[in-house]
Amino acid sequence: xxxxxxxxxxxxxxxxxxxILLFEEQIELQENMIVKIQALEExxxxxxxxxxxxxxxxxxxxxxxxANFPELFRNSLAKALEEQIAESNDTIINAxxxxxxxxxxxxIKAELEKLSQRIDDAQRDLFSIQNWKLRIKxxxxxxxxxxLLMRDNLVVNMEEVFLIDNESGLLLGHHSFxxxxxxxxxxxxxxxxxxxxxHAFQQDAQDxxxxxxxxxxxxxxxxxxxxxxxxxxxxxxxxxxxxxDEEVLDFxxxxxxxxxxxxxxxxxxxxxxxxKEHFHGFNQVDQ
Amino acid sequence: MDSTKWISKKVxxxxxxxxxxxxxxxxxxxxxxxxxxxxxxxLKVDKKTVEINGHRVDLVIWDIAGRDNTSEVxxxxxxxxxxxxxxxxxxxxxxxxxxxxxxxxxxxxVPGVEVVIAANKADLFLSEEELDxxxxxxxxxxxxxxxxxxxxxxxxxxxxxxxxxxxxxxxxMFLGLANSMLSSEKEx
Numbered sequence: 331x332x333x334x335x336x337x338x339x340x341x342x343x344x345x346x347x348x349x350i351l352l353f354e355e356q357i358e359l360q361e362n363m364i365v366k367i368q369a370l371e372e373x374x375x376x377x378x379x380x381x382x383x384x385x386x387x388x389x390x391x392x393x394x395x396x397a398n399f400p401e402l403f404r405n406s407l408a409k410a411l412e413e414q415i416a417e418s419n420d421t422i423i424n425a426x427x428x429x430x431x432x433x434x435x436x437x438i439k440a441e442l443e444k445l446s447q448r449i450d451d452a453q454r455d456l457f458s459i460q461n462w463k464l465r466i467k468x469x470x471x472x473x474x475x476x477x478l479l480m481r482d483n484l485v486v487n488m489e490e491v492f493l494i495d496n497e498s499g500l501l502l503g504h505h506s507f508x509x510x511x512x513x514x515x516x517x518x519x520x521x522x523x524x525x526x527x528x529h530a531f532q533q534d535a536q537d538x539x540x541x542x543x544x545x546x547x548x549x550x551x552x553x554x555x556x557x558x559x560x561x562x563x564x565x566x567x568x569x570x571x572x573x574x575d576e577e578v579l580d581f582x583x584x585x586x587x588x589x590x591x592x593x594x595x596x597x598x599x600x601x602x603x604x605x606k607e608h609f610h611g612f613n614q615v616d617q
Numbered sequence: 618m619d620s621t622k623w624i625s626k627k628v629x630x631x632x633x634x635x636x637x638x639x640x641x642x643x644x645x646x647x648x649x650x651x652x653x654x655x656x657x658x659x660l661k662v663d664k665k666t667v668e669i670n671g672h673r674v675d676l677v678i679w680d681i682a683g684r685d686n687t688s689e690v691x692x693x694x695x696x697x698x699x700x701x702x703x704x705x706x707x708x709x710x711x712x713x714x715x716x717x718x719x720x721x722x723x724x725x726x727v728p729g730v731e732v733v734i735a736a737n738k739a740d741l742f743l744s745e746e747e748l749d750x751x752x753x754x755x756x757x758x759x760x761x762x763x764x765x766x767x768x769x770x771x772x773x774x775x776x777x778x779x780x781x782x783x784x785x786x787x788x789x790m791f792l793g794l795a796n797s798m799l800s801s802e803k804e805x
Contacts, residue, residue, distance in 0.1 A: 498627045498697025499662075500677060514625070514677050518662030522679070525693030526659065592802070595623030595673070 445480070486564030488574075488612050489546070492517055493585075493601050496556050499525075500593045503601025505609055520559055524550065551578045555589045581608045625675040626798050627697050628791075631690060631723070632704035633712040634683035637737040640781035641704065642680050645791050650782050657682045660694060667795050674795045685711070687719045692726065699798045700731045702790065705775070707736045707767055717772040731797045735790055736768070736775035740782045754785050 350357075373379040395402070415422050455461055468475040492513060493503035499521025504513040520541075527538045537552040549560045549571070558578050562570075584604055591597070630638040639657050643649050646665045661680040666673055681694050695701075701723055705713040713736075720732055740748060742764040747757050755778060758764045768775075777790040 495697065499679075500625045500627055500697065512664055514664045514675060515662045518627075518664075518677050518679060519660070522660040522662065522694060525691065529691060529693050593625040595625075595675075598625070 486562060486566055486570050488560055488609060489563050490516075490561040491605055491609050492520070492559040492561075493605060494521060494557055494559060495591075495593065496521075496552070496554075497589065498593070501598060502556060502587065502593060503598055503603075503605050505602060505605035507613065517559075520548070520550075524557070549574060551575065553582065555587050555591075577609065577612060581605070584608065621671060621673075623673040623675070624799075624802075625677060626699040626795065627677050627679065628700040628702065628794065628798075629679040629681055629695060629698050630702045630704060631681055631687065632683060633685045633706070633709075636683065636704045636706040636709075636712050637779075637781045638683065638702075638704050639680050641702070641735065641737065641779065641787055641790075642678055644781045644784055644787045646678070648784075650784075652782075665791075667792055669792065669796050669799055672799060674799065676791065676795060687722045687726070695723075695727050698727050698730050699802075700733070700794045701727070702733050702735055702794065704735045704737050705771070706738050707764070707778075708738055708741050710770070713771045715772065720773060729801070731794060731801055733776040733790060733794050733797075734773060735777045735779045735786075736771065737779045737781060739764070739778045739785060740780040742767075748783060754780075754783065 373383075464478045465475055467473070468478050487507070489508055490506045490513075491504070492501065494500070494517045495502055499518045501514045501517035504517075506513070523541065524538045528536065537550065537557075539550055541548040541550070545563050547562050547566055549562060549566070551558045551560075558581070560574060560578070562574070581604070585601065630642060632638055634656065635654060639655070639661070640650060642663055643651070646663045657680055659682055663678045663680065664675060665678070666675050668674075679694060679698075681690060684690055703716075703720060703723070705716065716734070720734070723732055724730060739754070739758055742761050743754070743757055748754070750757075758778060768778075777786045777793070779786045779790060781787060
């Protein structure tokens with residue numbers, strides 16, 4: 331029975347003709363698809379051919395990211411920065427230092443420009459009394475007029491000077507250029523603060539030397555039985571500090587104070603007079 | 618001593634927290650009292666000049682933050698003190714526990730110092746009516762069994778029964794101390 335199904339050559343040909351007639355269209359389509367798939371495979375495997383197809387989509391996405399970057403990455407960026415700063419402190423400081431340095435330089439430059447402007451304004455005001463005073467001073471002292479103007483604009487003043495007993499904190503003498511508050515209370519508070527600071531950092535026998543508050547600085551010179559606290563306003567230059575130290579040491583020569591002495595009004599008056607004699611002209615001389 | 622001596626003396630107020638040290642100073646120096654409690658941070662210095670037997674004394678008063686143990690008071694606050702007022706709160710036993718030992722310790726820390734003990738907040742044992750009455754406050758307190766019992770429990774007899782609120786004995790206490798300081802100086 332199997333022989334019934336074996337096709338003879340002529341039948342085979344007829345069947346092929348029939349298949350071609352029936353599936354011609356599909357075969358053509360299949361062949362076209364194979365060609366297209368081969369072309370696509372080639373495009374994907376060769377970057378130069380593939381890129382032009384992706385570019386428009388990438389550009390669109392990049393634009394989207396640019397527009398929404400802060401919202402999308404704020405938290406991740408902050409976290410990453412925090413970790414980076416914690417892990418590589420020195421690197422960050424080294425990176426920031428030149429930028430901050432530049433900012434400081436710019437600020438100082440701006441301030442110097444303002445100072446220069448003030449000096450120019452003062453120079454322009456030729457007929458002012460102050461101007462003539464400075465010109466005469468320049469002529470007498472030989473210090474250039476512009477330098478005197480500069481000093482005039484960088485004023486540093488002694489406001490108060492206190493002579494205080496080391497042990498009790500009682501005021502031994504006081505001279506004020508402006509009369510601030512009760513000197514006895516200031517002497518007590520200063521001694522309390524001084525004692526606290528010196529006690530808190532008692533690694534060596536060191537003394538508190540300066541206290542700063544806003545534009546004022548208290549310069550402290552400590553000796554065996556007493557200390558001298560000078561309240562100064564303005565920016566203290568090394569020259570000013572040297573001059574102040576010299577004056578304080580010079581003042582010491584004129585006083586003799588022992589430990590555990592009785593603090594009387596007459597002693598305070600005597601010491602205050604000496605402070606006045608010694609420091610009264612301090613601001614004028616220094617300027 | 619000179620006939621009209623004018624002298625400065627350092628006085629420190631010590632005692633536990635919230636016994637009324639700042640209030641006593643405020644009453645004495647500024648004649649003010651406030652119920653509001655503000656803890657003293659570190660130190661505050663005030664000054665008042667008083668006259669004792671023709672002499673003038675500048676009392677430079679150091680209000681030192683409260684501490685239960687005298688050994689905890691920094692020495693740099695106490696050195697050079699001529700007088701110390703040790704304040705206790707009569708309503709809190711803990712503020713006068715071992716008072717005798719604390720005073721002894723202070724006298725060792727600052728040799729020659731005059732120490733007075735102030736039993737403060739005495740007004741809290743009296744009613745508003747009693748306080749408003751014309752009667753002598755100390756007499757009323759001595760008739761108050763609870764106060765007398767408290768007073769008896771204090772290891773060392775207080776020199777002054779005080780009230781910063783009513784002003785009871787505040788002026789007397791500072792003047793008394795100034796007088797003692799002057800006298801001890803005369804003896805010394």
